[in-house]
Amino acid sequence: MGEKLWSPKDVAGLLGVSHRRVLQFIEEGRLEATKVSTVYVIRPEAIAKFERENPRKPGRPWGKEGR
Numbered sequence: 001m002g003e004k005l006w007s008p009k010d011v012a013g014l015l016g017v018s019h020r021r022v023l024q025f026i027e028e029g030r031l032e033a034t035k036v037s038t039v040y041v042i043r044p045e046a047i048a049k050f051e052r053e054n055p056r057k058p059g060r061p062w063g064k065e066g067r
Contacts, residue, residue, distance in 0.1 A: 005041040008033075014047065016056075030054065 006014075008022040011031070015022070023040070025031035030053075032046040 003044065005043060006047060008040055008042070011042055011047060015051075025050065 008026070009019050012019045012022045022031065026033045026040055026042075031042065031050045033040040033042045
């Protein structure tokens with residue numbers, strides 16, 4: 001058997017972001033994915049690389065009004 005390929009929905013749950021945000025990461029070139037027919041698949045190595053290059057910051061992001 002081959003390695004497990006992840007869907008954007010699976011990766012969204014892993015990263016704690018929305019499915020749409022994962023698609024944005026792919027479209028921006030920040031997360032490597034392969035399109036198979038009409039869906040993206042993501043290799044575990046690509047997820048690990050994304051997490052290394054985009055460390056999570058603790059806490060919530062600032063709102064539009066700033067601090």
